[in-house]
Amino acid sequence: MxxxxxxxxxxxxxxxxxxxxxxxxxxxxxxxxxxxxxxxxxxxxxxxxxxxxxxxxxxxxxxxxxxxxxxxxxxxxxxxxxxxxxxxxxxxxxxxxxxxxxxxxxxxxxxxxxxxxLVGACKKPVHTTEDVEVRQLARDDFQLYAELYGMSFSMPAFLYEAIAENNVILYDEPGWSFYLATMDGAPAGIASMHVHDDVATLAAAGTLPDYRGRGVHKALLHARMEQAVSQGCELLVGQATFASASQRNMQRCGMQLAYTxxxxxxxxx
Known part of the structure; x- marks a missing residue:
């Protein structure tokens, strides 16, 4: 819509x-x-x-x-x-x-x-990416989350510990959820989402270079869309570099450009 x-x-x-x-x-x-x-x-x-x-x-x-x-x-x-x-x-x-x-x-x-x-009405995704499995992270997964985040954005390894600590602190904060995507059992990407009132925000997402273009980001979007629907959200919002692959993936999932x-x-x- x-x-x-x-x-x-x-x-x-x-x-x-x-x-x-x-x-x-x-x-x-x-x-x-x-x-x-x-x-x-x-x-x-x-x-x-x-x-x-x-x-x-x-x-x-x-x-x-x-x-x-x-x-x-x-x-x-x-x-x-x-x-x-x-x-x-x-x-x-x-x-x-x-x-x-x-x-x-x-x-x-x-x-x-x-x-x-970007913005979109919250609705369950029509398509799924069968080759990619997505699950929510447990508390002891945040070192892996940090490594995947850092490698996805070409960040130096000495920052991984700080990334882990700055995200695990949110695990018990209201509205936050974190996700791990795997392909053939191997970690491929991560994402997070924040829900406040009836709006779900796509807070972060990263895909390892070797897995880009294979549906990982799309699967992470679908998982968060499903979670947002289950929590009764009305809107889904996100940020992306203008005309980037991330923006195009969000638009393919039914979101639209609200403004630049x-x-x-x-x-x-």
């Missing part, structure tokens, strides 16, 4: 992504001593996420920026400057007026890229 794309739906998709990141970082923040140094600050409807222990824009960003939050901009940028690390500001279509974009530019920020947000967000930030040095 095709959903009419409205501003209200776009805001709902954005809130789902914010709720997922908020839940993830609240969980990581609970680790003894807060080793990732997680901080979260709200400015009106906007939410600032800072995680110096996990460099990169995915965990160090501003979401939910509206015209009403622009008076807080200097305060927000001061928080980023104090952290002294790369960050990004996600801007959803329809949220800012021309004057707000001009203000961002005057503060030395630039439009750097786009990122796709504009990613703003300082020019990388």
């Amino acid at each position: 095709t959903l009419p794309i409205t501003q209200q739906l776009a805001e709902r998709v954005e809130r789902a992504e914010m709720n997922t990141l908020l839940s993830r970082l609240k969980g990581i923040q609970k680790r003894e001593g807060n080793p990732m140094r997680v901080q979260m600050h709200r400015f009106g409807e906007a939410m600032l996420f800072l995680t110096p222990g996990i460099p990169g824009g995915g965990f160090n960003k501003l979401m939910g920026l509206r015209n009403e939050a622009m008076p807080y901009l200097d305060m927000i940028l001061a928080e980023f400057d104090d952290a002294n690390m790369p960050y990004r500001i996600d801007v959803v279509p329809g949220m800012l007026q021309t004057e707000s974009f001009q203000t961002l530019s005057k503060r030395g920020l630039h439009h750097l890229s786009f990122h796709g947000a 967000k504009a990613v703003w930030g300082p020019i990388p040095s």
Whole structure:
């Protein structure tokens, strides 16, 4: 079923992504001593996420920026400057007026890229991938989860332990589930999902290079769709690099592009 794309739906998709990141970082923040140094600050409807222990824009960003939050901009940028690390500001279509974009530019920020947000009505998948088996992870599977995640994204092995610890902490958090895909008994990919209210967010997914193009990502999508339906969810949302294989797989499973967000930030040095 095709959903009419409205501003209200776009805001709902954005809130789902914010709720997922908020839940993830609240969980990581609970680790003894807060080793990732997680901080979260709200400015009106906007939410600032800072995680110096996990460099990169995915965990160090501003979401939910509206015209009403622009008076807080200097305060927000001061928080980023104090952290002294790369960050990004996600801007959803329809949220800012021309004057707000001009203000961002005057503060030395630039439009750097786009990122796709997808949405679909929750329904059981019509097709399954018979060669791929998917099961939910147990608590003692997270070292394997971390290794598969790291290898899927070409991350150095010394990060695997931190990946495991930052995800196993979510095992008992409300709404989280984790998945392992295998082919012929061999691990092939992993995924996670977060449910908040009646919206399921496809939080992460990775496929080992040797298994790409063989239906692993599709099978992980199907497993999460079935779980979302069983939990009574109304919407399924996800994020993907624009025009990527991940976006195409989501669209083949019945999801559609809700919008492409504009990613703003300082020019990388």
